[in-house]
Amino acid sequence: MSVKVEVGAGGIPHNQILIYGLVGSLVLIYLTYLNTITNTQYFSFFGGLAAVAALIWGTDTIKHLCSYGLGTGVPSAGMIALGSGVVAAIFGATTGIFAPIVTIIVAAIIGAVAGLMANHVVRMDIPVMIVSLIELAIVGAMTVLGLTAMACGTFEFLGMITGTVEFLGFTVQTYETSVIGGSIVAVIFMLGAIAIQHSFNACLGPGEKQDRTLMLAAECGFLSMITVAIISFAFIGFLPALVALLISIIGWIYTYVKYIELSKRDAYAWLDAKPILEPKGGA
Amino acid sequence: MSALGGPAQTGGVQPPTTMGLALSIVLIIVALALAFFLVQTAGLIALVGIIVGGVLIAFGVHFVPVGGAPAAMGQAPGIATGVAMLAAGAGLAGLFGGAWAAPFGFAVALAGGAVGGGLLMAITCTMVNVIYVFGMGIPAASGKVAKDPITGDTFPEYKSQGTEGHGLPFISWVGGVIGGALGGLGGTLIYLELLDIYQTQLPVILNATVEQIASVAISLAGIFAVGMFLMNAVLAAYNITGTIEGPHDPKFKRFPRAVIAAATASAVAGIFAIALLELVGVF
Numbered sequence A: 001m002s003v004k005v006e007v008g009a010g011g012i013p014h015n016q017i018l019i020y021g022l023v024g025s026l027v028l029i030y031l032t033y034l035n036t037i038t039n040t041q042y043f044s045f046f047g048g049l050a051a052v053a054a055l056i057w058g059t060d061t062i063k064h065l066c067s068y069g070l071g072t073g074v075p076s077a078g079m080i081a082l083g084s085g086v087v088a089a090i091f092g093a094t095t096g097i098f099a100p101i102v103t104i105i106v107a108a109i110i111g112a113v114a115g116l117m118a119n120h121v122v123r124m125d126i127p128v129m130i131v132s133l134i135e136l137a138i139v140g141a142m143t144v145l146g147l148t149a150m151a152c153g154t155f156e157f158l159g160m161i162t163g164t165v166e167f168l169g170f171t172v173q174t175y176e177t178s179v180i181g182g183s184i185v186a187v188i189f190m191l192g193a194i195a196i197q198h199s200f201n202a203c204l205g206p207g208e209k210q211d212r213t214l215m216l217a218a219e220c221g222f223l224s225m226i227t228v229a230i231i232s233f234a235f236i237g238f239l240p241a242l243v244a245l246l247i248s249i250i251g252w253i254y255t256y257v258k259y260i261e262l263s264k265r266d267a268y269a270w271l272d273a274k275p276i277l278e279p280k281g282g283a
Numbered sequence B: 001m002s003a004l005g006g007p008a009q010t011g012g013v014q015p016p017t018t019m020g021l022a023l024s025i026v027l028i029i030v031a032l033a034l035a036f037f038l039v040q041t042a043g044l045i046a047l048v049g050i051i052v053g054g055v056l057i058a059f060g061v062h063f064v065p066v067g068g069a070p071a072a073m074g075q076a077p078g079i080a081t082g083v084a085m086l087a088a089g090a091g092l093a094g095l096f097g098g099a100w101a102a103p104f105g106f107a108v109a110l111a112g113g114a115v116g117g118g119l120l121m122a123i124t125c126t127m128v129n130v131i132y133v134f135g136m137g138i139p140a141a142s143g144k145v146a147k148d149p150i151t152g153d154t155f156p157e158y159k160s161q162g163t164e165g166h167g168l169p170f171i172s173w174v175g176g177v178i179g180g181a182l183g184g185l186g187g188t189l190i191y192l193e194l195l196d197i198y199q200t201q202l203p204v205i206l207n208a209t210v211e212q213i214a215s216v217a218i219s220l221a222g223i224f225a226v227g228m229f230l231m232n233a234v235l236a237a238y239n240i241t242g243t244i245e246g247p248h249d250p251k252f253k254r255f256p257r258a259v260i261a262a263a264t265a266s267a268v269a270g271i272f273a274i275a276l277l278e279l280v281g282v283f
Helices: A016-031 A036-037 A045-066 A075-092 A098-121 A130-153 A159-160 A184-204 A208-234 A236-266 B018-061 B067-071 B083-102 B108-133 B170-206 B210-240 B250-274
Strands: A163-167 A170-172
Touching: A016 A045, A016 A098, A016 A130, A045 A075, A045 A130, A045 A184, A045 A208, A045 A236, A075 A098, A075 A130, A075 A159, A075 A184, A075 B083, A075 B210, A075 B250, A098 A130, A098 A159, A098 B018, A098 B067, A098 B210, A098 B250, A130 A159, A130 A184, A130 A208, A184 A208, A184 B210, B018 B083, B018 B170, B018 B210, B018 B250, B083 B170, B083 B210, B108 B170, B170 B210, B170 B250, B210 B250
Parallel strands: none
Antiparallel strands: A163 A170
């Protein structure tokens, strides 16, 4: 495709966003561990916020990578991010308390291999390819791990594959009513993939502004969070899930309003559509 | 493409660098050794299956006629979307077919996967041509060859000026079906190998019956198959850089690069998927 991909200059430097995104998502994922410490489920929503932080960083990375003109469309970058990320996230989850850190390391390894293959075997020869694919794999992994932790209240593998069912007044442990056993992880995969690939794909072109693109990324992240919050009613208590849902909805409304504001700021002109009034006495 | 540079768009095929090739061989050997060390012969066979599956996916993607944005405007032949989207559609349809047929045995499941992927591409290619011919009013004409290698139809008299061809010639239709079948076959192969590993290991670790853990094993194998499928499909897409008409396109000759890249990426992602349950309960 000979579509010219244009990106706006200026804004926050990418390395700064990288550090904020990496540290932010790591800290936020670890905050879900408060569930285990305090023996409640009220801190699950931090997983979703970690995913939003990772998605904002990932969108900026995609912007950097795709400004070189991959020729394959922006969504392919989101697909490889989540594809390599999901392997790393579930592998990392098996390491208990170290899960988020192991996830980042494993994602970096898979991303580095994909990047080296893309540059040295497929010969894309894009200078930022290897670094970008490492970053994207970490973003994908943190998104999956964060949203999964939000859905089931923990980032540990055994928590992801076990659930409970009320049966004749008894609480029975089953593997089917869990995030992985119920294949909820596949939904989370797609929610993350759509969130990461949409923002830059929608905002690219002349006049692209970093703050507007990243605001859309946050909006997409919160939209995915709403869905995961609804899913989490099945796995965590009613009140913790309600807290998560309220936080996601508030976050989504805030980012959506902000995004519309930024879009109007950057637009040449806009039309506030109003309903057509019927003239009195008929036309 | 943009001012920043971009992938080399030269006509000749650049061979992989020596470093890339050496790295691929080393990584594949290390992964195979690790698989044998961790899960013995079963692990080795599973990883070989995953590598073959990844290679089939990357090879299959090269058959699919991808038109991208120019095809949507009737200015290039092929299906009007990106490689990653088409491959994901065909591969996931194949994976569903294969997963459904998994209880009927290995060979039937593989055939189910191939038929699923091929069928989806056959329907897509047919409907694309229906829309091109009856909706947009454009005949099928390839821009890369003068004559259809199968039917012998000639193209130059139907090709509009200023385009690279348009519509979906019969050879591209055949390529699409072959590509979908190969993709579905590869995805199903990865799924079956991983399912085998998890169905052997999970009952021991969780002290449960095979029926109890079936949903977890199927879900894990499925999501990893999807993840690895997308990784390989995107690497193949990077190899194609944009549009391809099918097996008659000169770009088709680039496939060895994607095969090497996909084998290495699958080996590295596959070793993490195979070793997934080794660390459960350690931390």
